[in-house]
Amino acid sequence: MPSSRHLRAELFAPFDANNAGYLSVGNGHRLWWEESGSPDGLPVVFLHGGPGAGCAPAYRRFFDPQSYRVILFDQRGSGRSKPYASTDHNDTQSLIEDIEALREHLGVERWLVFGGSWGSTLALAYGEAHPERCLGFILRGIFLGGGDEVDWFLNGMGRVFPEAHRQFADHIPAAERSDLLSAYIRRLNSTDRQTTISAARIWSRYESMCSTLRPSELPSFNDGEGLLAIARIEAHYFMHRLFLEDDQLIRDIDKIRHLPCTIVQGRYDMVCPSISAERLARAWPGSRYNVVDDAGHSAMEPGIRAALVRATEAFKTRISVAA
DSSP states (O other), X not given: OOOGGGTTTSSOOOOOEEEEEEXXXXXXXXXXXXXXXXXXXXXEEEEOSTTTTOOOGGGGGGSOTTTEEEEEEOOTTXXXXXXXXXXXXXXXXXXXXXXXXXXXXXXXXXXXXXXXXXXHHHXXXXXXXXXXXXXXXXXXXXXXXXXXHHHHHHTGGGGTOHHHHHHHHHTXXXXXXXXXXXXXXXXXXOSSHHHHHHHHHHHHHXXXXXXXXXXXXXXOOOOHHHHHHHHHHHHHHHHTGGGOOTTHHHHTXXXXXTSOEEEEEETTXXXXXXXXXXXXXXXXTTSEEEEEXXXXXXXXXXXXXXXXXXXXXXXXXXXXXXX
């Protein structure tokens, strides 16, 4: 467990990156990456959500810097990766190949895979493609990439957050509301910059308003320019059903079922409802399934972040024993 100086925040104290750079992965894409923590520590790769959300320095703090070699990167089009907010040659298989390219670039033989929300989807897809490169998984806010989950995001969340959904839908003229996803994609890719930024701000605010149990924890969403990647890339992936076959991740779970896994799920997660985490846990009997009863979707809610830190601390022993 974290030492007493960490208990109040439940995260480890802030620490800086040791190294950072860009990795060219083809088709004009350059991925921003960083390493922090111990160069000789247990390697862990952090897969951010969205798609399109990018990484933040706070994400390092789920890991003990004395024990982990923490590797963060921004996926294609996200964060500091270039070109920003690009959906060209941006699909799940390309991201899987990017993770492998980064692993090879950094000289990592095998690593722990940590992902939340879309990051959990990508973690499973990557693991099933390259199980021999994975030490285990820590997954949060499970999203399996099904059409029902996409429809829930676009429409179902309005059953619990009708005000947020009304704002989301009202941004689109009534004649186009029967297909909100297509309507938003047109605006998020408009040649008119103001149209694009306005749609990105509304899309991102909708998701944010539904992401936490307590609305007072919501961040400010005034920077439409900075939110363009998450809105545009998320809509792009949703339109293509995450570039996954129907039920692919559950169908292929046998490829990674032998590896250790911890699943952390907020009971009141409205963005990625618990039914997907339940399905994954049932398909993966050896996994540790932790439902946080006083949390929604966000990794930074107190109960979620505490459970994630407990998971990273436990994995130091689990992996060393397994090895």
